[in-house]
Amino acid sequence: MASNEFQIVVASSDQVKWIMKMVEDEGWNPGCKDPITFQLSDPLGIFVGLLNGEVIGCVAGVQYEDFGFGGLFIMMKKYRGKGYGMKLFLHALNRLRKCPKIGLDAVLEQVSNYQNAGFQTFHHTMRYIGIVSKLDFPCNHIVDAKSVSFDKLLQYDRCHSPGLRKCFLAAWINLGTDRSLVYLDDNQNIQGFGAIRKANDGYKIGPLYAESFQIAESLIHALAGTFDKCKLALDVPIPNKSAVKLAEKLQLKGEFETVRMCYTQPFTYDWNTVYGLTCLELG
Numbered sequence: 042m043a044s045n046e047f048q049i050v051v052a053s054s055d056q057v058k059w060i061m062k063m064v065e066d067e068g069w070n071p072g073c074k075d076p077i078t079f080q081l082s083d084p085l086g087i088f089v090g091l092l093n094g095e096v097i098g099c100v101a102g103v104q105y106e107d108f109g110f111g112g113l114f115i116m117m118k119k120y121r122g123k124g125y126g127m128k129l130f131l132h133a134l135n136r137l138r139k140c141p142k143i144g145l146d147a148v149l150e151q152v153s154n155y156q157n158a159g160f161q162t163f164h165h166t167m168r169y170i171g172i173v174s175k176l177d178f179p180c181n182h183i184v185d186a187k188s189v190s191f192d193k194l195l196q197y198d199r200c201h202s203p204g205l206r207k208c209f210l211a212a213w214i215n216l217g218t219d220r221s222l223v224y225l226d227d228n229q230n231i232q233g234f235g236a237i238r239k240a241n242d243g244y245k246i247g248p249l250y251a252e253s254f255q256i257a258e259s260l261i262h263a264l265a266g267t268f269d270k271c272k273l274a275l276d277v278p279i280p281n282k283s284a285v286k287l288a289e290k291l292q293l294k295g296e297f298e299t300v301r302m303c304y305t306q307p308f309t310y311d312w313n314t315v316y317g318l319t320c321l322e323l324g
């Protein structure tokens with residue numbers, strides 16, 4: 042092999058584990074079962090960059106039914122600034138070009154780079170973190186998400202997220218999370234949906250969708266109450282004032298700001314009913 046040969050290949054399971062270690066080292070606190078969920082969502086959508094056969098960086102360009110999402114964009118420190126990251130990024134973006142919509146979640150330092158690449162801000166997002174004590178919050182409207190029609194849940198998820206993502210959602214509720222709950226009204230219509238998963242540090246709640254503040258509050262207590270003294274993280278779209286109010290009521294602290302960005306077409310979901318994004322890595 043010629044020296045300095047740079048190749049981009051679909052990541053194997055072992056390489057996905059390497060990627061999750063990189064995610065952890067960046068301080069992004071991945072969910073413990075994220076690797077399997079990510080691979081099931083689009084097995085051809087996660088890539089590593091190899092320099093002379095050695096893995097040095099990674100990126101994801103995951104195709105869902107009607108949108109694509111980029112993430113997991115990391116280069117080993119000693120190889121940064123040499124043009125390899127841009128090659129990885131363009132590889133992922135080129136794969137997604139045929140998707141009607143494309144998004145990503147950017148750390149603040151990368152926003153201007155993504156703007157140069159054609160992305161525009163959709164909304165800023167704040168990761169709120171804190172301990173939510175177990176509260177007795179009985180609510181007979183809340184049931185296991187796996188007990189309702191998957192098609193109904195899929196349509197509900199579609200209206201509150203970048204788009205339709207059947208395999209992802211199935212993997213998310215069945216494998217990737219520890220508990221997923223929906224809030225049903227008296228007519229059995231879904232009025233809220235949330236899931237919690239163990240992360241490297243504490244737990245992450247995502248998504249958390251709700252048609253009202255009270256529903257969001259009931260769901261977050263029901264999810265957090267699964268674990269005692271639950272340290273949790275919630276990625277809140279900052280323009281949703283009701284969601285910020287809920288985070289503040291729970292005394293969570295805003296610790297990590299990112300920007301959800303879209304390529305050419307903006308997403309259409311109404312962030313006023315989104316109290317927590319599903320996951321910054323893949324949408």
Ligand SMILES: CC(C)(COP(=O)(O)OP(=O)(O)OC[C@H]1O[C@@H](n2cnc3c(N)ncnc32)[C@H](O)[C@@H]1OP(=O)(O)O)[C@@H](O)C(=O)NCCC(=O)NCCS
Pocket residue numbers: 067114115116117120121122123124125126127128130146147148151154155157158
């Ligand atoms: C972001 C990261 C992967 C870039 O990797 P890299 O190998 O250092 O990037 P490159 O060497 O290819 O960058 C070359 C040039 O392309 C630009 N560039 C890099 N990625 C780009 C992108 N996605 N879009 C537009 N421009 C980009 C760089 O700013 C740089 O421009 P400059 O020469 O004017 O400074 C790397 O800095 C990293 O791992 N950062 C920490 C993790 C992180 O923040 N990831 C992004 C999360 S949103």
